[in-house]
Amino acid sequence: MMVEQSKVHPGSDEAAEASTALLTMKYPLNGTVHAPGRVFMEGGCLQGATVEVLDRHDFRLGSAVVNGETWYYSRNWDEGRQIVRARQSVAGVPSDSTMLGFFDVDGALNGPRITYPKDGSRFYQGMILIQGACTAGAETVELLNHDFSLLGYATIDPAGLTWSFSQVWDKGVKHVKAREIVRGTPSGPSGQIEFVVQ
Numbered sequence: 001m002m003v004e005q006s007k008v009h010p011g012s013d014e015a016a017e018a019s020t021a022l023l024t025m026k027y028p029l030n031g032t033v034h035a036p037g038r039v040f041m042e043g044g045c046l047q048g049a050t051v052e053v054l055d056r057h058d059f060r061l062g063s064a065v066v067n068g069e070t071w072y073y074s075r076n077w078d079e080g081r082q083i084v085r086a087r088q089s090v091a092g093v094p095s096d097s098t099m100l101g102f103f104d105v106d107g108a109l110n111g112p113r114i115t116y117p118k119d120g121s122r123f124y125q126g127m128i129l130i131q132g133a134c135t136a137g138a139e140t141v142e143l144l145n146h147d148f149s150l151l152g153y154a155t156i157d158p159a160g161l162t163w164s165f166s167q168v169w170d171k172g173v174k175h176v177k178a179r180e181i182v183r184g185t186p187s188g189p190s191g192q193i194e195f196v197v198q
Contacts, residue, residue, distance in 0.1 A: 022046050022069070023088045023095055027147060028103045035109040037191020038119060040074045040146035040175045041084065043098070049088040056083040056100060065173070074146075074175060074194055076119070077105045109188035112141055112163065112178045121195040123169070128197070130154075130165045130176060132190065138180040141165075146175035146192060154178070169197045 025043040028034065041064070045051050051064040051071040064071040064086065071086070081104050085097040112134040117123070134141050134156065141154035141163040154163035163178075177192040 023049075023051070023086060023098055025084075025086050025098045025101050028101070030101055031103070033104045033106050033109065033188065034077075035111060035177075035189055035191040036079060036105055036107050037076060037177070038074045038175065038194050039077050039082070039103065039105065040072060040192065040194075041086075042070065042072045042146070043086055044069055045071045045088045046090050049090045051086055051088045054085050054087060054097060056085070058085075058087075058097065074192075079105045079107050106188075110135075111187040111190045112138070112180045114176065114178055114190050114193050115162075117193065117195050119193040119195075121193075123195060123197050125171050125197050126168060127166055128169050128195075130167075132163055132178055133161060134163050134178075134180045135182050135187070136160050138163075138182050139184075140181040142179045142181070143167075144177050144179060144189065146177070148189070151176065171197050173197075 023045050027042040028039060047069055051066055053061045053064055053073045055061055062073060064073040081102055083100050083102045085100050087097045088095045112132050114132040116131040141156060143151040143154060143165050145151055152165060154165040156163045174195050175192055178190040180187045
């Protein structure tokens with residue numbers, strides 16, 4: 001029997017039951033490979049929960065940002081295999097952790113680079129410029145969200161070594177990476193950056 005969360009009393013059986021439901025880790029997908037830079041984690045949780053991200057030994061890596069029934073966490077990871085899980089607390093009662101998830105951070109990925117803005121930058125709402133470097137002969141540079149959905153296409157300069165992309169951004173935390181197409185073949189993604197639009 002599920003109990004409405006606002007009526008749950010800390011330490012009760014209902015609190016324990018409520019805190020174990022609906023915690024998921026949806027992204028990154030297991031086995032994905034990411035360039036050095038921020039890797040974005042995302043999942044589902046109960047309304048009003050707090051969510052912690054843990055390593056394979058249940059050591060706390062940090063607190064996720066919770067927005068309604070969605071949580072996210074991003075950070076710069078060291079190169080190598082990363083094994084993580086999440087745990088939520090509702091009314092002070094922690095849930096069981098999610099199943100372990102894993103992804104790799106590989107510095108050998110060959111993709112474009114984002115040179116501006118720097119990770120962690122803050123901007124006012126409006127037009128924001130993103131710039132970077134690409135491989136000579138790149139036909140296209142795509143700007144991507146954390147989940148690889150397409151934000152748009154960059155303009156490659158005439159010399160073919162740098163690119164730029166401008167877009168009007170709404171308020172919020174943004175996660176962006178780039179991918180280039182060379183001789184019809186897509187590269188791996190660039191390192192991801194995070195910036196805040198206020």
